[in-house]
Amino acid sequence: MPPFYIFSEEKVLLETKNGTPLISMRNIKKSFGSVHALQGASLNVHAGEIVALVGDNGAGKSTLVKVMAGVHGWDAGDYEFEGKPVKIKNPSDANNLGIQTVYQDLALCDNLDAVQNLFLGRELAGPKIFGSRVRRAACEVRAKEVMARMRLSNLSLSRPVGAMSGGQRQNIAIARSILWTPKVVILDEPTAALSHSAAAQVSSLIRTLADEGLGVVVVSHDIHHFVVEATDRIEVMRLGANVASFKSSDVTGEQVVNAMVGGDEGANLAG
Amino acid sequence: MTETLDTPQPEAHRKRTFGELLTSDLRALPVIIGLVALWVFFATQSDVFLTARNLSNLFVQSTVVGIMALGLMFVLLVKEIDLSVAAINGVTAVLMAKLVVEFGFSPWISIPIAIVFGAAVGSMSARWVTFVGVPSFVVTLGLGLALNGVQLLLLPQTARYGLLGTGVEVIAQTKISGASAWLVLAIGLAVFSSLVVSSMARRKKAGLSVAVMSGLILPIVGGTVFGIIVVAILNSHQGIPLVTLTFAILLGIGGYVLKETTFGLHIYAVGNNDEAARRAGIKVENIKMAAFAIAGGVAALAGVIAASRTLGVGVFSGGGIGGGTLLLESIAAAVIGGVSLFGGRGSIHAALLGALVIGSVQNGLNLMGVENEIRLIVTGLLLVLAVSIDKLIERFTGQQSF
Structure with missing residues (x-):
């Protein structure tokens, strides 16, 4: 079996695990004025699977992920969640379905500690008459559970996150995304600006999530160290559409890069 | 960036170093040391400084700036600034006096009107900042000047409203003495202790680690000892001044709001x-609107207190045109106490400590017979010194403080 499949003009269903995908996006089109960011992009995300979305700058992967997360609407195409067509108008619609996104900038408040960041905007609080006093103990118990689930019990819950390392901050951002038990977690460049060992830590964390049955979508430029090694399936996008799909275990970084830029040397080498 | 994948430290249970403590829980320590040093210095220079009478005076003198700093703190915490607080202080005080003197309003009505007016002005400038997008520095600078004009318009030909005999002066003259003072302290300590105990009890119930010493005993014992000393000093003169009690209550409410809610x-x-x-x-x-509204309302309250102390309002109210030293000292007090101008940093005790530092310098140098000029120079240098120490600690410990 060749390591990847080039898509023809007709829609080809992506090779994925069996069963109904959590997310099924087919032939999604999206334009910003005269810029056709997505020209028929497709993506399936199954439970327990880590899908990498790769492509050069402008390939449309960020747009696809933002459509998935409800940041952008889409012009045409089908978006199904757990087999049912959905209308997602804004990020909170996506959150309500169980789709959480960890953005590249992490959106953490450096002066707050891990527990406060985890619950920011959704604090467990007492009655309004006492000014909605934060139920710190309840929050902390919940945070500890999540941290234990992610095997991050070592992480201090009471230090300001600004005093933490990049890897620890990334982990806290991921922990926040799974706090309310989502079904799909989208991670935008989770290993950018991380050291090699910190990236490895994030990889193992993502695997833990997938093993628990979450669907994980990762957008990354870190092909050689992260994408090929830490994901299950790689979807390559170019010019707003899917151009190739790999099983991560069957492919080398070179082949993925070649598919991204449109060269065919990788395929020749593989053949 | 250093990572510890292979040998993860049990960070959650690690004891923090002194440097880390200095940048977190003990951030106030340098200011407290500075304040103690100031007091020791003034005590050696003047026999009067440490008398109950003078310390009582010092607390009252620090109140207006302290309350102003407390309100301003909320605005600084959301990374904005309000340069109109002194003008709000002045214009609301004059408004209050006008209502009382010219229109015969009771202080019970005119003072709340003044506070609501101050809060409304503050929330308006917040709306301008967030919707129009003009920086708060510009909006409140302009607003402050405009309010100075309004203040002058509100004043009568004589440029002054006297408040003696109107009932407003009672605020500054009232002192709670004897058993009542101790009762007030007991109530305050009971509320504080119940809050501390209840959060610890919840932690224990939830099976979380409970820091009995630093989380339970130290705050309660510390608070009690501090309270007893302060009340004992005040009581041995004339009792707790109502304005000082007002400041203390505001500090308590502010601390609860910032830390707990x-x-x-x-x-x-x-x-x-x-x-x-x-x-x-x-x-x-x-959130920003609420912060500006709090600063405005609290500035108005400080204006009423100042009017009550000076037995009248005039051009000088609110620090005079441009806010004068009142505006600068209010900002300086918050910053000396540890509030960052870059947002998100500073605790409620900043208002108290900052105001006490500024008040002590003023009071102490007055007793030494030093001119006003020197006082301004010293206050200015202390402001720069306080922030410098903060920065140096950050540099030497390698910890950013929050």
Whole structure:
């Protein structure tokens, strides 16, 4: 079996695990004025699977992920969640379905500690008459559970996150995304600006999530160290559409890069 | 960036170093040391300084600046600034006096009107900042000047309203003495202790680690000892001045709001990273508006207190045209106490410590017979010194303080 499949003009269903995908996006089109960011992009995300979305700058992967997360609407195409067509108008619609996104900038408040960041905007609080006093103990118990689930019990819950390392901050951002038990977690460049060992830590964390049955979508430029090694399936996008799909275990970084830029040397080498 | 994948430290249970403590829980330590040093110095220079009478005076003198700093703190925490607080202080005091003197309003009505007016002015400038997008520095600078004009318009031909005999002067003259003072302290300590105990009890019930010493005994014993000393000093003169009690109550409420409530948490979040706060579903505009409204309302209250102390209002109210030293000292007090001008940093005790430092310098140098000029120079240098120490600690410990 060749390591990847080039898509023809007709829609080809992506090779994925069996069963109904959590997310099924087919032939999604999206334009910003005269810029056709997505020209028929497709993506399936199954439970327990880590899908990498790769492509050069402008390939449309960020747009696809933002459509998935409800940041952008889409012009045409089908978006199904757990087999049912959905209308997602804004990020909170996506959150309500169980789709959480960890953005590249992490959106953490450096002066707050891990527990406060985890619950920011959704604090467990007492009655309004006492000014909605934060139920710190309840929050902390919940945070500890999540941290234990992610095997991050070592992480201090009471230090300001600004005093933490990049890897620890990334982990806290991921922990926040799974706090309310989502079904799909989208991670935008989770290993950018991380050291090699910190990236490895994030990889193992993502695997833990997938093993628990979450669907994980990762957008990354870190092909050689992260994408090929830490994901299950790689979807390559170019010019707003899917151009190739790999099983991560069957492919080398070179082949993925070649598919991204449109060269065919990788395929020749593989053949 | 150093990572510890292979040998993860049990960070959650690690004892913190002194440097880390200095940048977190003990951030106030240098200011407290500075304040003690100032007091020791003034005590050696003047026999009068440490008398109950003078210390009582010092507390009262520090109140107006302290209350102003407390309100301003909320605005600084959300990474904005309000340069109109002194003007709000002045214009609301004059408004209050006009209502009382010219229109015969009772102080019970005119004072709340003044406070609501101050809060409304503050929330208006917040709306201008968040919707139009003009920096708060500019909006409140302009507003402050405009309010100075309004203040002059409100004043009569004589440029002064006397408040003697109107009932407003009672605020500054009232002192709670004897057993009542101890009762007030007992109530305050009971409320404080019940809050500390209840959060510890919840932690224990939830099976979380409970820091009995630093989380339970130290705050309660410390608070009790501090309270007893202060009340004993005040009581041995004439009792707790009502204005000082007002400041203390505001400090308590402010501390509770900032440290315990979701609103307080959101203030810190907005001040550090408003985009993150927005994405977390926090209504950033509303938080900022509330912060400005608090600063405005509290400034108005300080204006009433100042009017009561000086037995009248005039051009000088609110620090005079341009806010004068009142504006600068209010900002300086908050900053000396440890509030960052870059948002999201500073605790409620900043208002108390900052105001006491500024008040002590003023009071002490007065007793030494030093001219006003020197006092300004010293206060200015202390401001720069306080922030410098903060920065140096950050540099030497390698920890950013929050």
